[in-house]
Amino acid sequence: MAAASAALPFAAQAQTVPAPQTPHGMMHSMADVDSPLLAFSITEEVKSAPDRARIGAGVTTTATTAVEAMRANTAAMNNLIAAARRAGIEQRDIQTSGFNLSAQYDYTPQQQGQPPRLIGYQVSNQLSVITANTTRVGALIDALVSAGGTNIDGPSFFLADPDASLDTARETALRRATERANRYARAAGYSSARLVSVSEGGGFTPPMPMPVMMARAESADAGNVIQPGQVSNGITLNVQYRLVR
Template sequence: MPTALRSRFLVSALSGAVVTGFLMAQATGLQAQQMPIERSITVSATGTAEAEPDSARITSGVTTEAKTAREALTGNSETMSKVISELKAKGINPKDIQTAAFNVEPVMDYSKDGQPPQLRGYRVTNQVVVYVRVLDKLGEVLDEIVSAGANQIQGLSFVVSKEDTLKDDARKEAIANALRRAKLLAAAAGAEVGNVLQISEETQATGPVTYAPRLAKAEMSVPIEAGTSTLEARVTVTWALK
């Protein structure tokens, strides 16, 4: 094929490709304009359910100070061993007693006149978490812990063992609340709620926690009221609008 003819053929082919591409782009743009945009509404809501705790967790510990780290460790270990032995004697299963923290640190005296701090001794802290499965024994267990030598009660939390199942009522209430709000908002905008497009649930730790200060040896069983726990479920739901 002559060079001039070949050039005219290439130009014609390229021009045809450009026109074809332009027409396809126009068709795609027209199709996008004709496709309706799906309207939707997204609402978040919560639901609650009441449940009675059936167990508890106690975080307690022993803190000991002495001139040397060895003396502090020995004294702390003796006291903590007594605490654990008393708990087992009280019927607490060994698997329900777990060491939560152990720490050895120097105790310094800081002078106000700008002098370097002086080492006064050492402090050893040993903490355990005790799972009490029978709430009727909770007061006795607290009394036993303190009587055995524990000088710290860092926390007490009540537990609902079947929380996830009992929370189902809260989930149903959350969905119902979300739907009610969605219908209200849609009606105000002149629309109707259609099919569900997406549902998600926010999960979070629940349960009341009460903190207690350092305790002295008790003369009677510690009074404890478990009360009720509020289980909360939060959902986010997206509906199509009609």
């Protein structure tokens, strides 16, 4: 009996030892952990009316000297910028996008074995103009051309904040991904699919700009016929699911 009574304190003490804790995230069975992984990508596209339009406009001038060509170009560009400002474009939305000064040569003397002859200099200066008035793009092009713009490019339409339109696309893409993963799981003999990881990709692809000469001709003959339409903004989710028994 003495031996038995001596063992009791030890037994009682052993019963007070806390049970081992299951680490967080280890609630699934080993069979679940060892089940197959399913990985795929899913894309969701959302279309929205654009709230910005970008137009390229510039002038090219030539003169016998580089200084004269520069002066002529500066005067022409000032007229172009003034026309954009009169059309309601903010100064912050007018940006130089390209500038080039190059010598011009006559290569005819090469036919007689002579070096090319310098005949002058050419200056090309290009602006990028952004407007928030997407319904008046045709009128803006008319104003730029009337002010001497000869190098017109665009328009291209876009969203000032493309990410703001993606929240719904994110939710829809994840819902579709989960539905697809569950279909795969059932087809493979499992009950469901559990999301393991998700990463985001994707981007915004604006429509191709309208041909410039067509935009100018239609604008002049029939008023504002340039239509903003809609722009596409897409999100791609790269997801990974574990198949669950």
